[in-house]
Amino acid sequence: MIKKLLYIVICITVFTSCKDVPVAIPDGRVNDYALYDAQGGFHRLSTYNDSKAIVLFVQGNGCPIVRNALKDFHDIVDDYQSKGITFFMINSNMQDSRPTVSKEAHEYTFEVPVLHDNAQLIADALDITITAEAIVLHPVSREIIFRGPLNNRLDYETQKSTPSETYLRDALDAIITNQAPISKQQMTRGCKVTRRHTIEKDTLTFTKDIAPILTNHCVRCHVDGGVAPWSMTDYKKTVGWSAMIEQVMISQRMPPWKADPTIGSFDNSFALSETDRRKIVNWIKQGMTYGDGDDPLQELTPETALIPETAMIPDTTIVLQKEIIPATGLIDYRHQKIQLDLPEGKWLAGVTIVPGNPKTVHHSTLASTSKPRLVVDRPERQWIDNLIAVVASGTSKSTIFPEDSGIFIDKDNALILQTHYVTTGKEEEDVTKIHLYYHKEKPDKQYFSLGVFSDDFKIKPYKQYTPAIAEDRITEDVYVHSIFPHMHFRGKQMKITATKPDGEIIDLISVPDFNFNWQLVYNYTEPIRLPKGTIIRAEGVFDNSFQNPLNPDPSKEIIFGYQSSDEMFMGLVNYTIAD
Numbered sequence: 001m002i003k004k005l006l007y008i009v010i011c012i013t014v015f016t017s018c019k020d021v022p023v024a025i026p027d028g029r030v031n032d033y034a035l036y037d038a039q040g041g042f043h044r045l046s047t048y049n050d051s052k053a054i055v056l057f058v059q060g061n062g063c064p065i066v067r068n069a070l071k072d073f074h075d076i077v078d079d080y081q082s083k084g085i086t087f088f089m090i091n092s093n094m095q096d097s098r099p100t101v102s103k104e105a106h107e108y109t110f111e112v113p114v115l116h117d118n119a120q121l122i123a124d125a126l127d128i129t130i131t132a133e134a135i136v137l138h139p140v141s142r143e144i145i146f147r148g149p150l151n152n153r154l155d156y157e158t159q160k161s162t163p164s165e166t167y168l169r170d171a172l173d174a175i176i177t178n179q180a181p182i183s184k185q186q187m188t189r190g191c192k193v194t195r196r197h198t199i200e201k202d203t204l205t206f207t208k209d210i211a212p213i214l215t216n217h218c219v220r221c222h223v224d225g226g227v228a229p230w231s232m233t234d235y236k237k238t239v240g241w242s243a244m245i246e247q248v249m250i251s252q253r254m255p256p257w258k259a260d261p262t263i264g265s266f267d268n269s270f271a272l273s274e275t276d277r278r279k280i281v282n283w284i285k286q287g288m289t290y291g292d293g294d295d296p297l298q299e300l301t302p303e304t305a306l307i308p309e310t311a312m313i314p315d316t317t318i319v320l321q322k323e324i325i326p327a328t329g330l331i332d333y334r335h336q337k338i339q340l341d342l343p344e345g346k347w348l349a350g351v352t353i354v355p356g357n358p359k360t361v362h363h364s365t366l367a368s369t370s371k372p373r374l375v376v377d378r379p380e381r382q383w384i385d386n387l388i389a390v391v392a393s394g395t396s397k398s399t400i401f402p403e404d405s406g407i408f409i410d411k412d413n414a415l416i417l418q419t420h421y422v423t424t425g426k427e428e429e430d431v432t433k434i435h436l437y438y439h440k441e442k443p444d445k446q447y448f449s450l451g452v453f454s455d456d457f458k459i460k461p462y463k464q465y466t467p468a469i470a471e472d473r474i475t476e477d478v479y480v481h482s483i484f485p486h487m488h489f490r491g492k493q494m495k496i497t498a499t500k501p502d503g504e505i506i507d508l509i510s511v512p513d514f515n516f517n518w519q520l521v522y523n524y525t526e527p528i529r530l531p532k533g534t535i536i537r538a539e540g541v542f543d544n545s546f547q548n549p550l551n552p553d554p555s556k557e558i559i560f561g562y563q564s565s566d567e568m569f570m571g572l573v574n575y576t577i578a579d
Contacts, residue, residue: 022462024546025049031142032251033122037113038101040260042512047547051139052084053175059089059114060131061096061104063191065154069132072150074111080172089114092123092193119274120196121250121281132190134168146171146181149188156189204283205291206235213276217255227358234298235290242284249281256518260510265525314435325360325428330552331421332563342411347439350400351389356431362420363392363519370413376472384451384570390484390521402481405445405576445576452538452571455560459490462554464545468569471537477578479527484572485511486519488564489550494540496571501533516550529578538571
């Protein structure tokens with residue numbers, strides 16, 4: 001009864017009529033193809049399951065038929081996009097890179113994103129063999145419901161002024177009126193797409209080809225005591241999970257490294273290359289041959305499989321109070337205050353946060369009550385400008401500050417641990433430990449955090465696209481050592497840039513597939529020097545629709561708040577002063 005009354009209130013106060021209220025669309029997430037586009041955007045097709053259909057127009061750099069068909073294609077986009085049809089181009093040419101596709105898109109003024117399928121996982125799934133073909137997918141099942149040319153205007157080395165047949169328009173008209181479209185696949189004219197499987201001759205084996213990939217990219221979470229729900233202990237277990245592995249490879253849900261691999265160099269990256277992603281999928285499709293020798297996964301122990309931690313001996317170990325985590329539901333952040341009672345101030349060299357029950361800990365942050373030194377002309381922000389360490393699922397538990405740098409903790413300061421717990425299906429307990437490492441002597445540099453932050457946003461119910469912007473101008477030369485984009489459940493994407501006083505723009509990081517469950521600290525391979533006067537800018541998007549599977553309740557209006565049920569927008573930059 002309460003739910004029914006709530007629904008009526010929403011209809012009356014928010015929408016003009018009840019038929020305008022969006023509803024959740026049942027989606028099994030199968031065939032959930034996901035790709036970067038040429039400009040660095042990220043698209044998972046289930047995000048568009050509220051469309052009437054999804055159209056993929058096969059593009060290839062240098063193909064004259066594609067270039068000549070662009071006017072026809074763009075006219076179709078202009079006529080049907082407003083009728084609920086979603087359009088993309090897709091490039092599956094092994095010879096075309098994201099930069100070259102982006103160049104072609106600029107020169108020929110493409111109106112829709114070009115999905116880059118260089119590994120040809122989607123080409124294999126959809127049997128893409130020729131450019132200039134239109135492939136229409138069902139928005140929920142992602143099955144092909146039409147494939148063929150746009151029309152019959154173009155042929156090899158010849159063309160007509162106007163077409164006498166309009167195949168794609170006819171198909172879309174049928175779909176809009178709930179009829180089955182007629183496919184004209186045999187008539188497509190275009191440039192042949194060379195498929196990788198025609199030149200791949202070797203049989204992939206588990207021992208030689210697959211186990212090393214799993215060891216380097218997957219076992220860190222899929223290990224006894226790890227955050228993943230199952231342990232990747234041997235060949236047999238991997239084969240048993242192979243159907244699920246194939247699904248998360250194609251949808252790019254795993255491994256959960258969310259930064260665009262073309263931006264920045266990070267020494268803690270466990271991103272999977274497209275070559276390795278293809279190897280895993282092809283090995284599964286080939287029948288999962290074992291190979292020769294012992295099982296490499298069986299030779300791993302939990303100690304060797306987990307992420308290596310610091311060999312430093314802690315100066316202080318703090319055992320926190322026990323936390324009880326319920327079996328299900330969403331849990332607000334929990335806080336524990338730690339009074340150190342130091343006889344004198346200490347310089348921290350690093351911190352290790354060790355959850356007693358890693359399966360329940362999504363992430364933890366450790367802050368100090370000390371007043372930070374800021375390199376911006378604004379007041380400090382608690383929990384934002386004084387963070388000491390951030391530990392997230394699948395990452396190292398240790399935060400060791402750059403050589404000869406540290407954080408000063410005054411004798412009267414306290415530490416505060418903030419923990420985000422997740423449920424596992426049964427009641428759990430956690431007792432977290434914190435190891436503190438002190439410098440013997442004062443380091444040359446102090447390590448700081450700066451939160452490029454905004455609370456100036458309001459996310460309306462069911463709103464799929466709400467932008468957010470935050471920026472700070474730094475007042476000293478700094479070295480940036482790591483970066484941490486942070487949002488909550490409605491977070492969809494965030495990009496952080498640095499604009500130097502001379503106008504040069506540096507892309508610090510882009511996370512176009514932001515996921516609240518996988519928030520990582522990204523450590524630069526080499527620190528990035530930013531001069532005084534540089535503007536650090538974070539731009540992002542919130543998604544409060546049903547198409548965001550993490551969204552707990554799209555009917556709510558969301559504003560800034562520290563609990564996970566609220567929303568945040570922050571790019572945390574960790575730095576040292578350059579002088």
